[in-house]
Amino acid sequence: MDFEDTPEEAAFRAEARAWLEANAPSPEDARKMGRETTNEAESLKRAKAWQAKKADSNWACLHWPKEFGGRGATPIQRVIWEQEESRFAVPRGFFEIGLGMCGPTMMNWSTDAQKQRYLPKMLRGEEIWCQLFSEPSAGSDVAGLRTRCERDGDDWIINGQKVWTSGAHYSDFGIIVTRSDPTVPKHKGLTFFFIDMKSPGVEVRPIKQISGTSNFNEVYFTDVRVPDSQRLGKIGQGWEVSVSVLMNERLAVGDAPGPGFDEAFALAREVELESGPAIRDSNVRQKLADWYVQSRGLKYTKFRTITALSRGAVPGPEASITKLVSATNLQNIASFGMDLQDMGGSILDPEVAPANAIFQQALLYSPGLRIAGGTDEILRNIISERVLGMPGDIRVDKDVPYNKLPTGKA
Amino acid sequence: MNFAFSDDQNMLRDQAAKFLAARCPTSAVRKILEGEATWDKALWDGIVELGWTGVAIPEAYGGLGLGHLELCVLAEELGRVLAPVPFSSSVYLATEALLLAGSEAQKQAWLPKLAAGEVIGTFAVAEGAHQPTSRSLAAKVENGRLDGVKLPVPDGLIADFAVVMARTSTDAGARSASLFIVDLNGPGVTREAVKTIDPTRNHATITFKGAPAEALGGTGEGWALSEAVFDRAAVLLSFEQVGGAQTALDMAREYAMGRYAFGRPIATFQAIKHKLADMFVALELGRSNAYYGAWALASGSADLPVAAAGARIAASEAFYLAAKENIQTHGGNGYTWAYDCHLFYRRSKLLALTIGSAPHWKELLISRLEARNAA
Ligand SMILES: Cc1cc2nc3c(=O)[nH]c(=O)nc-3n(C[C@H](O)[C@H](O)[C@H](O)COP(=O)(O)OP(=O)(O)OC[C@H]3O[C@@H](n4cnc5c(N)ncnc54)[C@H](O)[C@@H]3O)c2cc1C
Numbered sequence: 001m002d003f004e005d006t007p008e009e010a011a012f013r014a015e016a017r018a019w020l021e022a023n024a025p026s027p028e029d030a031r032k033m034g035r036e037t038t039n040e041a042e043s044l045k046r047a048k049a050w051q052a053k054k055a056d057s058n059w060a061c062l063h064w065p066k067e068f069g070g071r072g073a074t075p076i077q078r079v080i081w082e083q084e085e086s087r088f089a090v091p092r093g094f095f096e097i098g099l100g101m102c103g104p105t106m107m108n109w110s111t112d113a114q115k116q117r118y119l120p121k122m123l124r125g126e127e128i129w130c131q132l133f134s135e136p137s138a139g140s141d142v143a144g145l146r147t148r149c150e151r152d153g154d155d156w157i158i159n160g161q162k163v164w165t166s167g168a169h170y171s172d173f174g175i176i177v178t179r180s181d182p183t184v185p186k187h188k189g190l191t192f193f194f195i196d197m198k199s200p201g202v203e204v205r206p207i208k209q210i211s212g213t214s215n216f217n218e219v220y221f222t223d224v225r226v227p228d229s230q231r232l233g234k235i236g237q238g239w240e241v242s243v244s245v246l247m248n249e250r251l252a253v254g255d256a257p258g259p260g261f262d263e264a265f266a267l268a269r270e271v272e273l274e275s276g277p278a279i280r281d282s283n284v285r286q287k288l289a290d291w292y293v294q295s296r297g298l299k300y301t302k303f304r305t306i307t308a309l310s311r312g313a314v315p316g317p318e319a320s321i322t323k324l325v326s327a328t329n330l331q332n333i334a335s336f337g338m339d340l341q342d343m344g345g346s347i348l349d350p351e352v353a354p355a356n357a358i359f360q361q362a363l364l365y366s367p368g369l370r371i372a373g374g375t376d377e378i379l380r381n382i383i384s385e386r387v388l389g390m391p392g393d394i395r396v397d398k399d400v401p402y403n404k405l406p407t408g409k410a
Numbered sequence: 411m412n413f414a415f416s417d418d419q420n421m422l423r424d425q426a427a428k429f430l431a432a433r434c435p436t437s438a439v440r441k442i443l444e445g446e447a448t449w450d451k452a453l454w455d456g457i458v459e460l461g462w463t464g465v466a467i468p469e470a471y472g473g474l475g476l477g478h479l480e481l482c483v484l485a486e487e488l489g490r491v492l493a494p495v496p497f498s499s500s501v502y503l504a505t506e507a508l509l510l511a512g513s514e515a516q517k518q519a520w521l522p523k524l525a526a527g528e529v530i531g532t533f534a535v536a537e538g539a540h541q542p543t544s545r546s547l548a549a550k551v552e553n554g555r556l557d558g559v560k561l562p563v564p565d566g567l568i569a570d571f572a573v574v575m576a577r578t579s580t581d582a583g584a585r586s587a588s589l590f591i592v593d594l595n596g597p598g599v600t601r602e603a604v605k606t607i608d609p610t611r612n613h614a615t616i617t618f619k620g621a622p623a624e625a626l627g628g629t630g631e632g633w634a635l636s637e638a639v640f641d642r643a644a645v646l647l648s649f650e651q652v653g654g655a656q657t658a659l660d661m662a663r664e665y666a667m668g669r670y671a672f673g674r675p676i677a678t679f680q681a682i683k684h685k686l687a688d689m690f691v692a693l694e695l696g697r698s699n700a701y702y703g704a705w706a707l708a709s710g711s712a713d714l715p716v717a718a719a720g721a722r723i724a725a726s727e728a729f730y731l732a733a734k735e736n737i738q739t740h741g742g743n744g745y746t747w748a749y750d751c752h753l754f755y756r757r758s759k760l761l762a763l764t765i766g767s768a769p770h771w772k773e774l775l776i777s778r779l780e781a782r783n784a785a
Contacts, residue, residue, distance in 0.1 A: 303411060
């Protein structure tokens with residue numbers, strides 16, 4: 001067991017740090033690259049420029065193979081890079097879905113020519129990708145989706161609606177799972193594609209979130225034509241492809257972004273209560289200690305996982321823990337930070353609220369993190385079933401043809 | 411970076427697991443719970459024979475000269491089976507105190523005997539149902555004689571000597587106390603069993619009346635030294651707790667798979683599945699914090715005080731949660747004397763208190779982080 005860098009790791013860290021110090025944007029510029037800003041077009045432009053700059057020096061997506069612009073880095077190098085990059089707080093939000101989920105899916109399921117065509121541009125941030133899975137009637141139960149695809153010569157015709165599609169409004173491409181055969185049970189009748197978001201018949205309508213911004217969308221498909229060459233996997237194999245995407249999703253989601261222990265600790269040292277600084281209050285100290293220990297626990301769990309990966313293990317469902325714990329903690333820390341600000345805790349104006357109102361903002365966006373990419377409840381199901389080997393939920397819909405399934409109001 | 415135990419260490423784990431499975435089934439623990447004996451002497455002799463008592467003691471003092479990582483591996487296995495032996499008192503506390511503060515002569519005198527299992531040591535700080543503080547500490551040493559009452563002293567009836575914290579100054583404050591080595595078989599010592607929530611571990615009230623006391627470490631260093639000893643013990647105990655939590659989770663899982671209600675295994679109910687998922691999450695957080703503590707301890711990192719507090723807090727939480735929800739998962743059976751659930755419940759709370767409660771360690775952790783921030 002060794003927590004320190006090996007000489008090679010130290011050299012790699014020094015290289016990463018030197019590059020970042022010479023090239024990373026200032027904190028103010030970095031803030032302007034986030035997804036939750038008021039001027040999204042402007043932040044997108046800045047984020048793309050930063051992504052391209054990273055790509056020029058092979059820092060854009062370290063674990064991807066070199067032939068697509070990656071570095072072929074080891075899992076440990078990837079972590080070292082993330083540690084170094086996190087010191088500069090440069091948001092990665094625009095590219096995460098593409099690089100974390102769509103890219104690996106294309107690597108696994110598309111032709112060599114397609115990989116050459118799409119992956120390098122995705123990596124450079126020139127083309128942005130989104131994930132078109134959820135539908136109004138199919139979220140946790142994504143295999144219950146309704147969007148139809150029908151064969152028409154060398155093409156497929158897609159009709160239906162997706163929802164909650166993050167970034168669809170600025171995406172160039174998307175991966176989509178659709179129903180090709182409603183007469184067989186739901187998991188068996190699915191087929192998977194990647195599509196051009198500019199195709200005729202694709203209509204993107206932003207949805208306003210609790211936070212007031214619109215990062216996700218409804219996407220309508222009306223007779224959208226997709227060439228068969230853009231099918232990923234066999235006809236009817238869409239569920240298998242989707243599962244491979246969701247496995248990557250779990251690896252891709254990291255710690256919930258926003259105020260954590262450090263910010264809560266700093267705030268507690270700043271705020272004055274009647275009895276003195278809040279940090280002297282034992283309730284405050286007890287809570288802070290819990291969050292410290294939990295966030296450290298996640299960090300070291302990740303190191304254990306990385307160690308296992310570098311010894312050839314495959315990523316397991318254990319990674320679900322990170323989002324489950326960190327999203328809940330984020331929501332709690334947000335609320336705690338506001339409590340410390342007492343009567344003024346409700347102020348959302350970043351000019352007035354401490355720490356640019358990160359606690360208030362996090363209160364408003366953290367509920368989304370407990371839902372996106374697998375709800376808390378689904379993650380607990382995954383842990384109990386795939387890690388602990390407990391039985392799956394009783395599936396009343398398992399052997400029933402899709403078009404005979406009961407549906408609710410939604 | 412490499413955040414895993416080595417192949418050799420894992421081999422040691424397998425050997426330990428095999429030995430303990432054969433020698434310490436829960437029926438052996440139950441014998442201590444229900445019988446006259448307050449510890450498993452035969453198991454202890456086996457442990458001594460395997461050299462576990464000397465794992466982290468340098469070869470120069472008769473130990474195996476392995477290290478603390480190996481000790482962590484053993485601790486996890488001992489915790490898994492609730493071994494009713496004085497391992498934590500003698501090895502994590504008394505031995506560590508001597509390694510940390512002993513003079514050359516003291517190390518020569520005690521460490522070979524501890525390694526060989528010829529003596530058992532313990533550590534005596536608590537004086538009743540409150541946190542020991544520099545104001546409350548009553549035991550005192552004057553002219554090399556100790557007076558006072560310590561309770562509960564873990565393994566107090568078994569141990570041959572104790573490292574005792576006693577007042578050496580009438581003032582309160584950080585330098586008010588010192589550590590002393592006291593021969594528990596010597597004059598001026600009377601001991602009596604004290605009933606605790608976990609009868610599978612030996613505890614005593616020890617009364618000292620003019621007992622000869624030999625200083626361990628400098629005068630006035632008692633609080634600082636005991637804090638340093640507890641940091642080390644916190645890491646080692648966190649592995650016992652992780653081991654215990656793992657067994658409790660495994661028990662809950664197995665029972666849930668086999669118990670039927672409403673025509674199906676209770677393991678199919680989400681309330682049960684999610685409960686076990688939460689136990690698993692707490693256990694992973696505990697385990698990962700314990701690993702970091704192990705690294706900090708074994709590498710002599712300056713981060714040990716923070717790492718140890720983290721390990722202690724997370725592992726205490728994990729074991730207690732797993733133990734109490736294991737009872738819940740067992741329903742009425744879980745509440746019976748006959749099922750083993752309560753053995754884990756008792757031990758989880760005992761371990762969460764033995765070197766100071768979670769609120770105490772949380773307070774310590776934040777103080778340490780403040781100090782680090784100020785530096
Ligand atoms: C910020 C955000 C971004 C998103 N981005 C995308 C995206 O880019 N692409 C995309 O395809 N989707 C995206 N989603 C959708 C997301 O994946 C779904 O919202 C999520 O899977 C939940 O589905 P649902 O909304 O239909 O809720 P439902 O599945 O209807 O769930 C409602 C409630 O029921 C519970 N529930 C459902 N099934 C079970 C069960 N078996 N056991 C126990 N409880 C259950 C849930 O936990 C939840 O509490 C995003 C969502 C959010 C909030």
